[in-house]
Amino acid sequence: MKGRKERVIKMIKVLFIAPYPAMAVLIDECKTDAEDLDVTVKTGNLGSAVPLAKRAEQDGFDVIISRGGTAKLIEEVTNLPVIDIHVSGYDMLRVLTLANEFPGKKAIVGFSNITLGAETITDILEFPIEVFTVERAEEVGPLIKDLKDQGFSVIMGDVVTVHNADRYGMEGILIQSGREAIFDAFQRTRTIYSFYQKKQTEIELMKAMLDTAASDFVVIDSDGGIVYEQWKTISSSLIDLTELPEDGSLNSQGVITTGNEMYKVKPSVLTNGGRKHYLYSFSKLEQSMDESLIKVEHVSQLPLIIQESEQMRNCISSIGANIKRCKWALIGERGTGKGLIARYIHYMKHGGNGLFAVVEARDFLKNSEADKDIKTIYLQCIDALDASEQQRLHRVADHYCSLGIDVIFSVQVENEGVFDSNVARIYLPPLRNRSCDIRALAAYLIADSNQRFGTSPIKIKEEALDLLEKYHWPGNVAELKAVLHDAVAAEKGYVLGTEMIGPMLELKITSELSIPDDFLQGTLEDIEKKIILAVMEQEDGNQTRVANRLNINRSTLWRKLKN
Known part of the structure; x- marks a missing residue:
């Protein structure tokens, strides 16, 4: 009939490796009844069959048939499906x-x-x-x-x-193997080839989808081996794949820097056949700010917040009550953990999706755009801005909020008129007001040091805990962390006691109370300058941090240093 298309039967190219000559003769007789199979017969047993199997794929074969130990050996050297002839x-x-x-x-x-x-x-x-x-x-x-x-x-x-x-x-x-075993192998060839082709089509489709979703990526199996990789816009030589964790966790390493470029790394966990694989996709970080002024990271899990005290429970409860807000102000003394709380808010709102950026407020004002994957911007040193800069900062923050990006301000003191009613205010208590958290904080910090640095102590004695709870901690949690870090590094035993903690705290108290004899000599202006220079030394000359500590803006600091 005119116009009717004839169905084209796809011939399956089969390499039949016969382990003994008599089988080859029998296969030649049987293959005449298999019109849909293009069968090529070769003789080879065990090791002698391996070179034939290795060339089969490049020679255009779709399936290999063999028997027993030879079939098992062939499976190890080819990606083609191998049919093992049964002995009937x-x-x-x-x-x-x-x-x-x-x-x-x-x-x-x-x-x-x-x-x-x-x-x-x-x-x-x-x-x-x-x-x-x-x-x-x-x-x-x-x-x-x-x-x-x-x-x-x-x-x-x-x-x-x-x-x-x-x-x-x-x-x-x-x-x-007789005729029935060979015909059975032919039938299983048809079934397995059909299944194999379907899976290959699915694989090609997945590759095409990956190609569309990410132009540069690598898939790693649970043993750390590379399963598949593709590099289109990034040179693979720029990425050190050995630095990627084998369990899909990035632990805040969501951005890597190579040369003058910053690249985002997005992890995904794939499960196939009961085995886990880890997909890492790479893309260039698109942002106009000087890369030395911004830190971008991936918050991979909800940060642990110690909240045994009522003050910290109230703080976390306040976050939950304001979780739909876009602008936040974290208000608390230096070292109270505002950065940790900012990451907590980011994860509560976005889970493991999106990037978290940290930048100083004045540098933020110079920025014109942010990467589309940044979901939270954490602004430091707000206190160092003058009134006009703070007003402009809020206008820029409102613009980012309109794009779906959260903006979190970090301040030590809440000055009147700085934040409007659209800002969620979260108050972080100083450590001296949450002493019942010190026990849990100490346990966590000791365990963290043990896991990260292999330090010996795993416990702290009650009398040493009493000393920690009685100290007033002007530097808050950051100071506690520094003291315990030094203590566990120095202690060679398994338990921290007063003999280690006591002298450290006494030295800190003595240092805080001692004032050099000549420090208070001179005019008020002279004393003020000595204070500024002392803080400058503590902050390694970073004027932004100095202004932040002294609660003055950088222009005032610069003027006082110049006089």
Whole structure:
């Protein structure tokens, strides 16, 4: 009929590796009945079949068929599906019936594809034939030699079994596969090839989807091996893949810097066949700010907040009550953990999605745009801005909020008129007002140091805890962290006691109370300048941090230093 398209049958290219010549002859006879299979027959057993299998894919074959140990060996060197010819019940029955007429002790030696069926038939028919299963071809020779020493005279099995039987002067009978086994292999070839093609189509589709979603990425398996990688806009030589964790966790390493460029790294966990794989996609960080002025990271898990005290519970409760807000002000003394709370807010709102950026307020005002993956901007040193800069800061913050980006301000003191009613105010208590948190904080900090740096102490004595709880902690949690870090680094035992903690706290108290004899000499202006210079030394000359501590703006600080 005109216009009717004839169906084109896809021929499956099959490489049939026969382990013995007689099978090759039988395959040539059988393949004439398989019109949809383009069968090429080669003879090769075990190691001699490996080169044939290695070339099969590049020679355009779709499937390989072989038998027993040869099929197992081939599977290790090719990506093509391998069909293992079964030894049918007819094949086994023919050989066992024939061998049963032979005098002497008889045995079957072979891989499980032969021995499993043989054992069943010998039991049912009560043939006096013993069955021995091997895992590797190297086991056959020593086993047959041992059987000869035990008085066996007839050995049945695969090609390697027969060769070894001949080698030791024994009667070797080859268990051959008949027509039904070959036709069964052809049928399984059709089924497996159809399934294989479907999976290959799915893989190609997934690759195309990945290509659209991310132009530069790498997939790593649970053993750390690279499964698949693609680099289109980034040179793979710029990325050190050994730095990527093998469990998909980035631990705040969401941005990497190579040369003059910053790249975002987005992790994903893929599960396939019960195994986990980890996809890391890379893209350039698009932002106009000087990269030395901004820190961008991926907050991979909800930060742990110690909240045994009522003050900290109120703080966290306030965050929950304001979670839909876009602008936040974290108000608290230096060292109270405002950065940790900012990351807590970010994760509560966005989970593991989106990036977290840290930048000083004045540098933020110079910025014109932010990367589309940044979901939270944490602004430091607000106190150092003058009134006009603070007003402009709020206008810029409102612009980012309109883009769906949260803006979090960090301030030590809440000055009147700085924040409007649209800002969620979160008050962080000083450590001296939450002393009941010190025990849990100390346990966490000691455990963290042990895991990260391999320090020895794993516990703190009660009397040492009492000292920590009685100290007034002007530097708050940051100071507690520094003291415990120094203590666990110095302690070589497993327990921190007063003999380590006591002298450290006494030294801090003495240092706080001591004022140099000449410090208060001179005019008020002279004393003020000495204070500024002392703070400058503590802050390593960073004028922004100095202005922040002294609660003055940088222009005032600059003027006082100049005078």
